[in-house]
Structures are given as C-alpha cells and as structure tokens.
Amino acid sequence: METSDKLILGKREFSSRLLTGTGKFASNELIPPMLEASGSEIITVALRRIDQGAGDDNILKHIPKQTTLLPNTSGARTAEEAVRIARIARQAGCGDFIKIEVITDMRYLMPDNQETLKATQILVQEGFIVLPYVMPDLTLSYRLQDAGAAAVMPLGSPIGSNQGILTRPIIELIIDSIEIPVIVDAGIGKPSQAAEAMEMGADAVLVNTAIATSEDPVTAGAAFSMAVKAGRMAYRTEMGPESIQANASSPLTGFLRG
Amino acid sequence: MSFLNTIEEFEGFDFQGHFNAVTDQDVRAALSKERLTQKDFLALLSERAAPHLETMASKARKLTLQHFGRTMGLYAPIYISDFCSNHCIYCGFNSTNSFKRSKLTLAEVDTEARLLSETGIRHVILLTGEAPAKTPLDYLEESVRVMRKYFSSVSLEIFPMDEAEYGVLNKAGADSLTVYQETYDRDIYKQVHLAGKKRDYEWRLLAPERGARAGFRSVNIGALYGLGQICQEAFYSGLHARFLEHHYPNVEVGLSIPRMRKAEGAIDPRNILDDLRFVQFMTAFRLFLPKVGISISTREAPEFRDKLVHLGITRLSAGCKTDVGGYAKETDTDTAQFQISDERSVDQVVAMIRNNGYQPVFKDWDRI
Numbered sequence: 260m261e262t263s264d265k266l267i268l269g270k271r272e273f274s275s276r277l278l279t280g281t282g283k284f285a286s287n288e289l290i291p292p293m294l295e296a297s298g299s300e301i302i303t304v305a306l307r308r309i310d311q312g313a314g315d316d317n318i319l320k321h322i323p324k325q326t327t328l329l330p331n332t333s334g335a336r337t338a339e340e341a342v343r344i345a346r347i348a349r350q351a352g353c354g355d356f357i358k359i360e361v362i363t364d365m366r367y368l369m370p371d372n373q374e375t376l377k378a379t380q381i382l383v384q385e386g387f388i389v390l391p392y393v394m395p396d397l398t399l400s401y402r403l404q405d406a407g408a409a410a411v412m413p414l415g416s417p418i419g420s421n422q423g424i425l426t427r428p429i430i431e432l433i434i435d436s437i438e439i440p441v442i443v444d445a446g447i448g449k450p451s452q453a454a455e456a457m458e459m460g461a462d463a464v465l466v467n468t469a470i471a472t473s474e475d476p477v478t479a480g481a482a483f484s485m486a487v488k489a490g491r492m493a494y495r496t497e498m499g500p501e502s503i504q505a506n507a508s509s510p511l512t513g514f515l516r517g
Numbered sequence: 518m519s520f521l522n523t524i525e526e527f528e529g530f531d532f533q534g535h536f537n538a539v540t541d542q543d544v545r546a547a548l549s550k551e552r553l554t555q556k557d558f559l560a561l562l563s564e565r566a567a568p569h570l571e572t573m574a575s576k577a578r579k580l581t582l583q584h585f586g587r588t589m590g591l592y593a594p595i596y597i598s599d600f601c602s603n604h605c606i607y608c609g610f611n612s613t614n615s616f617k618r619s620k621l622t623l624a625e626v627d628t629e630a631r632l633l634s635e636t637g638i639r640h641v642i643l644l645t646g647e648a649p650a651k652t653p654l655d656y657l658e659e660s661v662r663v664m665r666k667y668f669s670s671v672s673l674e675i676f677p678m679d680e681a682e683y684g685v686l687n688k689a690g691a692d693s694l695t696v697y698q699e700t701y702d703r704d705i706y707k708q709v710h711l712a713g714k715k716r717d718y719e720w721r722l723l724a725p726e727r728g729a730r731a732g733f734r735s736v737n738i739g740a741l742y743g744l745g746q747i748c749q750e751a752f753y754s755g756l757h758a759r760f761l762e763h764h765y766p767n768v769e770v771g772l773s774i775p776r777m778r779k780a781e782g783a784i785d786p787r788n789i790l791d792d793l794r795f796v797q798f799m800t801a802f803r804l805f806l807p808k809v810g811i812s813i814s815t816r817e818a819p820e821f822r823d824k825l826v827h828l829g830i831t832r833l834s835a836g837c838k839t840d841v842g843g844y845a846k847e848t849d850t851d852t853a854q855f856q857i858s859d860e861r862s863v864d865q866v867v868a869m870i871r872n873n874g875y876q877p878v879f880k881d882w883d884r885i
Contacts, residue, residue: 282586282588283585283586283587283588284586284587284588284876285587285588285874285875285876286871286876287876306883307669307880307881307882307883308878308880308881309880310639310669310879310880313637313639313879313880316637316877316879316880334734334882334883336734336767340885343885344885347885363766363767364766364767365762365766365767365768365769365770365808366762366766366808419583419584420583421583468583468586471586471587472582472583472586472587
C-alpha cells in the first residue's frame, strides 16, 4: 500500500478528504474553529452570499488564508449563469476552483446535469479547476471526465436531507469506472454515512448542513473528520468482502484435486 | 392550467363542515407524515390541531433548521408612491382617503435607496399604490435601475401587470415579485374592493404565475388576515404556494401571513387571526411546504417577532418606513399605508437575531 495518500484536485494536493461549506451557520465566527477541528482544507462558499463591502458580515473574512476557497455557483439556473458567476468569483480573488451548481428545481435542489456539463466544458477551457455537482449518472461522469473536470460530485441524497447515500449503487459504478476523484456531496447527515462513502471508495465527501446546523458545529466537524479518516483507512486496507455464510472449501470442484 | 382551476375545484366546498369533522386522529396522522396531503394540511389548520401546537412547533423548527439553517434573511421596503386609483376599504392608501399624496422623483428614489442601504440592508422591496397614470412602466423601470445601484436584490410589491411588463422590470434588475391576493374568497373580494383595476379577482390571482413566466426567480404570495375566514385563507394560500412550486420548479416560492393593521380611513379588521392561530398556521405552512420561505413584516410586534425566529420564519424586515420618502424625513404615520408595530432599527433587529443564536443574512442574492 502506498504511504502517501493525498487527494489531488487539479494539480493541488490535499491531506484532508473532508470538504466543508459556509452555509447555514448560526454565526460566521464558528467557521474558523470548525475548520480547525475538522481539518478540512477546502470550504465552499456561494458567490451570491459574498458581500465585499460588508465588513465583518463579509463571509470571506472568516475563512483562514491557508484554507482553499471553493466558490460555488449557487443560484445559477443555466450554464450561462454558472459561467458568469465563475468568472466573477475569479475576478473577486476567489481563485481558480469552482464548484458548479446549476439548479432548476427549488424544492429538492436537484442539479441540472445537462447545463452542468455545458458549464464544465466552458470553464475548463478558461482554466478553472472545475468540480461539478451532479445527479449520479455514469455516462455523464465519463463526459465530465472527458471535458476535463477535476472531479465529479454526485449527490448522496437531496441537499440538506441528511438521508445518507441513497444513490449508493450508481455512485459505486462511478467510483469503479472513472479516473478522476469522486466526491460525494449532499445528503450526508451523520459521520457514519461519511464513513460509508469513504469505505465505498469515494475520494472525499463534502458536508455542510449536518455540521452547520448541529448544536455544536465544532465538535461535529471533528466527528466527521474522524469518520472520513476511518472510512478511508478501511477502504485502503481492502477489508474482506462480506459473506452471509462461511465458505466451505471447494464443495463442487474439490474432487479434481483429490 | 392555472391556480384558477384549483379555486374552481373548491368552489362550494363545505369548509366549515370539513373543519368540524376533523378528528384528533386526523391531526395525529398528519403529524406523523413527511409529505402532507391537502387533507393533512386542512387537519393542521383546524381547531382540532390546537392541542398539538407544541408538536407542530417542534417539527416546524426542525424542518426550518434543516432547510434554511440557523440564518435569518433581512429586508426592508421603499414606498415610491402612494397615489392609488383603487378603493380597497381596508387600506390607508385607498382613493377616497384624502391626504396629500406624493410620488418620489428619481433623485428622491436615489436618496431613499442610499439612506436605507447605509443601514446595511441589501434586499429591498419597491412598493407603490396602483395608479399606472402616475407611476407608468418607464418610471418603475427607472426606479428599479436606481435601486439596483444600492441593493443586491430588488423585489417588487406593486400592482399586477401583464407578463411583458413584468419582463421589462425583471430585465431592469428586479428579481422577485410579491402579490398578495388579500382574500381568496371571491365574494368578500368584491365587497372590499369597491373601485379600480383591483376589482378584477382573476387578474390579481394569476399575477404570480405571470411573474414566474416573466423570469422572476422568487415569487411571494399570501392572504391579508382580517378579511375572509382565516382557515380558508390559510388553506388557499398554502395550495397557491404548492401550485407555484409544482408548476414553476425553478422559482423560489415565499409566503407571508400579513395581519391587517388599523390604518387611517380604513375599516377595522374582522375574522381576527390571534397570536395562537397565527403560530398554528405558520407551523402548518412549514409542515405542508418545507422549502417555502416565510417572511414576517414590521406589522407584527417586536416581542412576537422575536419568538417567531425559532418557529419557521426565514426572513424578517427591519428598520422599515411605510410612507413615501420615509427614510429621508421624520415619519408622518398618518400617511403610511399601515402603522408599523416594530420600530426597532436594523442594528437592534440584528442584535436580537444574534441573541437568538441565528446569523442575520443581509445578502443572499446577486444579479449577475
């Protein structure tokens, strides 16, 4: 087993496989201690929430310098809007990372895969490190990979639903099939579900609601960090497959060696 | 297919009979579900649900935290004109009320917008009376452009328009639309709207749909409590929100529960929605419509608004003036559309939100 185990996005290396978000916190002041407790090195922030002129209310002021900012295109209804938001984010000094969120369903916040693919194709050409948030779909994942996406971010279940990895069978196919990292995003409500995603072989998870809305976001961040590490270690040790019965030794073909 | 079909579907429905027949079991069944039917919603609006208020509140709080987090959006209105050709007998702006009416010049709109934005507010609502001759489309369009310089979101709460006119204002930079039906009861609607374009019930009822088609990203609806039967108004409001969610999935749907306030030269409210039923309805809305934003204006008293923070609301107005040019002058409440009840400053409301363990959110949108 290789000793270094880094998450690579674009050309950047990360030690932590837990990505976090800035939404839904009771106070932005909880973000720095949450990042420290969780070890998360990448945090996503909605460009529409950034108010550069707002002083302490400016969310960016609460994100430590060493943390990689992953601006997202929340609020975009089309590929064109997502592209415009990404460009504005880069001009605003938010870096080259962009998480594409194109959502046309306001109730369940389901991503629009077609528009997301279009935005990915354009933004990769413009030099962005593109992380598209998608409804799990293997064919689409191949196309995103071809387009030059830095990862794919399939949802486990609807954003904020805390229902866990309901899309597990499809995510497993994606993990098994594509070369770029697979980051399970949305729906992870408990550390055990984060561990499950990592055991499945996901390269990372993104957790926001479960941390931000818990009674103690800092401790919740620490709990998710441990779960992600445990799940990753379990995956790397290639734990034995499950079986519901003991395996008798070659009951059908043993005679050949007899 | 429009919401008019739903209204017609319930014409002649015996609401009182239905509400009287709701059993405790019906309420418990509704409370045990994640996705509520119309029948469940009716059960939660009925008096039978009152003993279950604490359970409703606890579920509403949990759902709101899950979907909106520990955050509270802030907004405030700017009234740009109080000229009005309607005669709505519950409104201080009605055409038979004689007071010195005014309309802001674009320079004055600029001043109001600047003064309000200095309080930190980033989401504004532009309001007018209904007097297209005084406030024609191009005036509204220019006003929107002026406000866009100061605010990241401009919402409209103006008279109903056709889709093309809405499109013009959307293109100018208005991103949200609010149209309250006032009352969903056609008969009462006729009785309280005596003159003016507003007499046309259907034109108003279908305005949110025209707005959604015209490109507004968010549409807010609701009834004015103090006119029709409260349970019916709440029921239709909930169905209206759900209809919009189902037919315009890319639109964020919002709901308000405005209670009529006493205004100069207007009738007193009837069918009073008291605080207890208000909370019951609000939590019922949350359970029926988990993703719908609920805003509470300064019509409500400070101590009541503070408590609602924990019960399902997602947006609060703050530091509001409801008269034309109110931010630039000492308010003359005689000519306000209604008397506001919570007169606290933006800073005071922000402090209250923080003390309640929530993050005040000034900016949650940007026109790109």
